[in-house]
Amino acid sequence: MSATKNLAIVGATGAVGIELLKVLERRAFAVGRLRLLASPRSTGKTLEFRNEFVSVEPLRSDSFKGIDIALFSAGAGISSEFAPLAVKAGVVVVDNSSAFRMDPTVPLVVPEINGDDVRGHSGIIANPNCTTAITLMALYPLHRAFGVRRIIAASYQAVSGSGARAIDELRRQIAATAADQDPIPEVYPHQIVSNVIPRIDSVLDNGYTREEMKLQNEGQRILHHPDFRASVTCVRVPVFRSHSVAVSAEFERSVDLEVARAALISFPGLDLKDDPAADIYPMPIQTGGTDRCAVGRLRRDVAFENGLSFWVSGDQLLKGAALNAVQIAELL
Numbered sequence: 219m220s221a222t223k224n225l226a227i228v229g230a231t232g233a234v235g236i237e238l239l240k241v242l243e244r245r246a247f248a249v250g251r252l253r254l255l256a257s258p259r260s261t262g263k264t265l266e267f268r269n270e271f272v273s274v275e276p277l278r279s280d281s282f283k284g285i286d287i288a289l290f291s292a293g294a295g296i297s298s299e300f301a302p303l304a305v306k307a308g309v310v311v312v313d314n315s316s317a318f319r320m321d322p323t324v325p326l327v328v329p330e331i332n333g334d335d336v337r338g339h340s341g342i343i344a345n346p347n348c349t350t351a352i353t354l355m356a357l358y359p360l361h362r363a364f365g366v367r368r369i370i371a372a373s374y375q376a377v378s379g380s381g382a383r384a385i386d387e388l389r390r391q392i393a394a395t396a397a398d399q400d401p402i403p404e405v406y407p408h409q410i411v412s413n414v415i416p417r418i419d420s421v422l423d424n425g426y427t428r429e430e431m432k433l434q435n436e437g438q439r440i441l442h443h444p445d446f447r448a449s450v451t452c453v454r455v456p457v458f459r460s461h462s463v464a465v466s467a468e469f470e471r472s473v474d475l476e477v478a479r480a481a482l483i484s485f486p487g488l489d490l491k492d493d494p495a496a497d498i499y500p501m502p503i504q505t506g507g508t509d510r511c512a513v514g515r516l517r518r519d520v521a522f523e524n525g526l527s528f529w530v531s532g533d534q535l536l537k538g539a540a541l542n543a544v545q546i547a548e549l550l
C-alpha cells in the first residue's frame with residue numbers, strides 16, 4: 219500500500235473541519251490527494267492546505283472514489299447517510315459525530331487509552347464526545363492507579379463546541395453589549411454573553427441531557443468498564459474555545475495523592491498544573507489552541523470514600539475532535 223493516503227474531509231468548512239486541516243498540516247500527515255467536502259452552500263470556496271488552495275466540493279454519494287480515509291465532521295445525519303456509502307467504496311471512515319459511537323461493531327477510540335481497539339474496525343471508527351474525551355484524559359490514568367467506580371461532574375463548555383455559528387454568536391453578542399444593545403440569541407435559546415446555560419443537547423426521560431449521558435455511556439466503552447457510572451451537569455459558558463470539567467471521582471482502592479500526581483504527570487498528552495496557592499491551575503485560555511489537556515486542583519475528596527476531586531481543561535476542537543481523529547488516522 220502507498221505511503222501517502224488519499225483523504226476526504228466531510229464538513230471541511232466547519233469549526234472542526236478547519237482544525238482538521240491545520241492538524242494534518244502540523245503533524246505532517248502523509249496526504250496524497252485531498253478532497254474537501256461540504257454542503258452546496260460552500261461551492262466556490264477554497265481552503266488553504268500546505269500553501270495551496272483546495273476547492274470545496276459539494277458532498278455527493280460518489281465523492282469517495284479513490285479515497286483511502288475519510289474524516290467526517292458534518293453532523294450525525296450526514297454521517298449516518300454517507301459513511302456507509304464511503305465504506306462501500308473501500309474507504310475507512312473516522313467519524314466525529316455521535317452517529318456510530320454506541321454501535322458495538324464500531325470502535326470508539328481515544329488513542330492514549332484504547333488505541334488497540336482500532337484493530338477491530340470494519341470500516342468505521344468513532345471519535346468520542348468532546349467532553350468525554352477530555353474528562354477521560356485525566357480520569358484514565360487515575361483509573362489505572364485506583365480503579366474508578368463513579369464520578370460526579372460539571373462541565374464548562376465553550377461555544378465553539380456548537381460549531382462556527384455559535385462562535386459568531388458570542389462575538390456578535392459581546393459587540394452588542396459593548397454598544398449598549400440587546401444581545402440577540404439565534405443559536406442558543408438565551409443570550410450566552412454574561413450568562414451560563416445549564417442545558418446542552420436534548421433532555422431525556424431521566425432528566426439528564428443527551429450530552430450528559432455520553433460521559434457514562436461512552437466512558438464505559440472506552441474504559442472497557444461496563445459498571446462505570448457518571449452523573450454529569452453540562453453547562454455552556456461564554457468561552458470561545460476549550461472545555462473544562464470539575465470532577466469528583468470515587469475509586470475502588472484508597473487514593474494516594476503522590477501516586478495520583480505521578481500517574482497524571484506520566485500520561486501522554488496531559489500536563490499537571492497544580493499549585494492553586496500560586497494560581498497555577500488549568501484554564502481554557504491556556505489550553506485553547508493546544509494539543510495537550512491539563513489537570514489540576516487535585517485534592518482528596520471530603521464527600522467520597524477513596525475519593526479524589528480535580529479540574530481538567532482541554533481544547534475540544536483538538537483533543538475533543540480534530541486531533542483525536544488525526545491520531546486515529548495515524549494508527550491506521
Ligand SMILES: NC(=O)c1ccc[n+]([C@@H]2O[C@H](COP(=O)([O-])OP(=O)(O)OC[C@H]3O[C@@H](n4cnc5c(N)ncnc54)[C@H](OP(=O)(O)O)[C@@H]3O)[C@@H](O)[C@H]2O)c1
Binds near residue numbers: 230233294535539
Ligand atoms: N465543535 C466541536 O467542538 C466538536 C467536537 C466534537 C465533535 N463535533 C462534531 O463534529 C461535527 C461538526 O461540528 P462543527 O462544530 O464543525 O460544526 P459546524 O461548524 O457547524 O460545521 C458543520 C460542517 O458540516 C457541513 N455540512 C452541513 N450540512 C451539510 C450537508 N448537507 N452536506 C455536506 N456538508 C454539510 C458544513 O458545511 P457548510 O459550511 O457548507 O454549511 C460544515 O462544513 C458535528 O457532528 C459535531 O457534533 C464537534
